[in-house]
Amino acid sequence: MGEINFEYSPLDRIINYLTLCGAFENVDGLNGKLGIAIFLYEAGKMKEYQYLNDLSDLLVEETYSSLGTNNLYDFESGITGIGVGLLSLNERGNIEFDDIDESFEEIDEMIFDHPSQSNSFLVDNLLYLLFKAKTSVQQDDTCELIKEKINGKIDLFSISGECYQSAKILVKINECLLNIHRLNIKYEDILTNAINSLHIIERNLHCHEYLSYSLILLNQLEKMYQRDILQISKEKLSFICTALKNAFNNCSPGTKLNVLANLYSHSILFDGKFPSTTDNVIIDPNTIEYQANQAIKNKNIEILIGLGHYLLSSKCLIQTKETDNKIGSNRPNVVMILPETEALNYGIGSYIDSIEKNAPHNQFNLHLIYIKPSFEEFEMSLTKFGSFHYYLPINLLTDGNTNANKQKSIQFISHFLLNRLTRLENLVFHINYLAAYEYIKVLRQKLTFRLISVIHFSSRDLYLNGNLTTLDKIWKDRKKKIYSSNNYENLIAIFNMEEDLYFNSNHIVVVNQYLFNSLVKYYNVPKTKISVIENGLKLEDNIHENNTMLRQHYNITKEDTVIIFTGRLSYQKGVDKLISAFRKILHVHPNTYLFIIGDLQDKTFVLSAKDIESKVIFTGHIDKDIIRRFYSIADLYVIPSLFEGCPYSVLEAMSYSLPIVATDTIGLNELLTDRFNCLHSKININKNGDLNVDEEDLYKKIVTLIKNKGLALRLGSNAFLTFNEKYHCQSMIDALQKVYQTDSFA
Incomplete structure (x- = not known):
């Protein structure tokens, strides 16, 4: 049986990515953590995943608690959008504030005290107030404040006239006007802004960049028409709607999906009701998968949120809930x-x-x-x-x-x-x-x-x-x-x-x-x-394979001696002492090579062996299958650690019948017996209890095995026998199995 990769739908991938990665975005607002929280609440409700609600709660709490450190004020990423998002979640019942006015006092102060008078900031400011007025217990007071803002500081029609090319601002202004009307705040000439909105739509029917905002504007105009606050002929509105729908339908599938993602990323403005232009739109699964891949690759949180909302709303694209079948009920x-x-x-x-x-x-x-x-x-x-x-x-x-x-x-x-x-x-x-x-x-x-x-x-x-x-x-x-x-x-x-x-x-x-x-x-x-339960290792079938080619690769002859060390390159492993001892060994046995196999993130040891680099080979980290080849060309194994547990490197050396030099220390002295299956080298302990490898004794023990081939052969054979009797993998697994299956322990 080969490896089977589980396939996840684009919606599940978006949920997973926003949960594990997007939630760590530094942006708190609607295009960041709060937007993710709103989406996850909806996804949790649709897919019946309680953990998504729990994570949403954590994100909302984090966003609310970090208000004081947020220095952005725009609707998409800053304080005004956070305020609107929290109000929307409260209205939907996802979160609950005991007192809206008191809970949002900090947001109010930050917004009202901000010195900016830019058009964009003033519109975002008003949008927040209008959302707050819908849920505030002091609605009359909030409405009066809104009137004051409108009459004293914000000329919406002047802004829309100056910026009518900016569909993004017009979308916000229209939403303000709709809420002003809903709150019965008198405001004349709504038609002025509606006409500017129509200009945007008519001028940009074939401009993909404006399509999503045009769809939003049309949605807003339809609402104005239905509420009888927009004096425009039904034919005119129908004509624009048809033209816009045709422009949308003529887009490529990828562009169409991007438009929908951008549209749905503004879902907080629609109360879940999207433009009729997008009804019954079907995007093929390959396009959805490709766009999700690109958004994840580019870490585009805004598009992922919008695409996620769109997929949630497209019933035909909702994947079935993951199976609830219990796995392995008869075994742990x-x-x-x-x-x-x-x-x-x-x-x-x-x-x-x-x-x-x-x-x-x-x-x-x-x-x-x-x-x-x-x-x-x-x-x-x-x-x-x-x-x-x-x-x-x-x-x-x-x-x-x-x-x-x-x-x-x-x-x-x-x-x-x-x-x-x-x-x-x-x-x-x-x-x-x-x-x-x-x-x-x-x-x-x-x-x-x-x-x-x-x-x-x-x-x-x-x-x-x-x-x-x-x-x-x-x-x-x-x-x-x-x-x-x-x-x-x-x-x-x-x-x-x-x-x-x-x-x-x-x-x-x-x-x-x-x-x-x-x-x-x-x-x-x-x-x-x-x-x-001591560690165990399976004896490989090709354990004693001939690797003469590996020796040839390093220009090592059959008569040369190969010493091997494998493991972390650290002082605890005694690598510094091994290099020093090996330097002495070369004076009496120049045809000797030392292979040090382990990660080379720290170059300290490489630099310390610079003078003998032709004899000391640092391989870096290599795969286990390749390490086996090095064991098969080695003549002896050295492990000069200060302490150990039950190291697999020693078990591997034992399985290859290698003679071993090991320090007489914690862990190693349980695994190996001096002069039976290894030679122990001394560990010195000073009066303060500090451990130190005896470099001279390490040198002597290695030289002993280089010179005494008979002793080396006997120690290696006994090492293999010890391995085969005590450290076979199946013994370890059987013992673990008993622990796993025990229902209770003393």
Whole structure:
């Protein structure tokens, strides 16, 4: 079975994009967050998705709370449009203000105190007041204020006369006039503006740029005619309507759809009633899909909002609601949320890969949720291994660096996931690292599931480089609440989050005994709540393939010695000590090469090996399938880490029968036994508890294996035997399966 990508309708894609990406636009108004909220309310009602209403509430709250920081005042993006949008949502019942006048006091002050007297601002100002008058409990007072504005500051007909080429302004003026009439505010010569509107329509019947505004103007003129406030012959209006309809119908499908999108982006002005000219318009699905693609590609929020409203209103184009069939009711649905992290490229990525590729389909359904800024929009697929992949973008339109943006991202993504995860029965969340817990906390408010925490490494050790002396001191002081050093604020925050995670987990899996003991010692986790399940790896069929061509590629002969290191390039991994030790090795064994395989974002280590660059090969990050080729040409593997969990790189080396030199430290000394399946090199610990790789001893142990081929062969053979007995992938999956299927834990 190959990979199957799930197809989403243009409407669903627009909803997904605006939810996950558009909501992070810096514009608050009708062309930004508030416009998205209005659309999502309508979409939620039509598709019966409660999560869309929840997200709309969050956007409205954010828009309202940030009024003081908005320095725009226009109808499309600024304060006046926000005011109209909030009033409209209140009128529709999407949100509710206890007191309209009091709730909008801040908006009133910002608008009335603004010094601008531009025509556009004054019209937007009046439009806001007219919308407010419809819902205000103090309507008479608002109407008096409107009269004052009109008679004292705003000459609508003068503006329309000066700017009659500007259809956009005339649309707003006409809406003002319609509301003035509805509120029984006396205002003469409405016909003047209507005539200017007719000029716009007649002059621009064949101009695509003006079509959407002309359609809006015609809609407004039809309303004026029906209310008997526009003295014009029915024949004249009918003639213009027919001419405009013909001009619209003669457009290309793409232009026609753009006109409709622009038209529907102004839906707040129509109370859901659109020009009759657009009735029964059918746009072919390919055009809709293409225009949606372009709008998403160009991040055009205004067009996406308008296109979304149009698709919602086109009943024939509304897709059926996503299936509510329960998935995998007889076995666990295991969900892993995977925010982007370096660990996914290394050990945790290998761990997930092992589970996905080797777990029998009849044991559990696997759902992997990847969250990365580089994803353009939401996608979902069913892989050839039977697992579901979800790809979610995060903060495409912002830098995502602030904590507020991060928390908002977590809220929106979690609500988005709720809609999909509620259809899963027997739900189990398998969390691999702390960053995923932020999403779990939001999801747990509305979902019922079992939470399994898998601890691959200690965040505390990573932060302190394995210094247990400092760790003990910080931990004791934290418990006494007397430790306040700013140097360890982040670490204490990690302590607190880990403590919360472990308390709320149904069960905890650790990959070695050291982590088991740490949970008991530092977090008082009951031993019965913890299982040690060491990592496992499947033995590849072509594991000992001949890769002489790879040696030839690097001009390495059969007699030369190849040392390999794979993993993160960091001081915790001891890469600096390995390079220094290798420099000494070249003095006694010049025909030796060192391959360092890992991401090269930090060039520090490359620069440190500049003097021996012909013998040290930095490959950068390479795919797992290609890494196997390097294992097959290696003579020995070195891992000089300060501490480890249960590293996949070591399991891979063991599966290739490679002799190993490893530091005698946390994690590695559980995995490997000195002089049986490895040679341990020393770790020095000073009086402050700082760990340091003994460079001289590392050098000696590597040289020992280069010189003593018999010992190297024996250690490599024993390493393979150990791997085959204890670290096979199926053993790990079987143990995890038991944890997933346990309904309750002690």
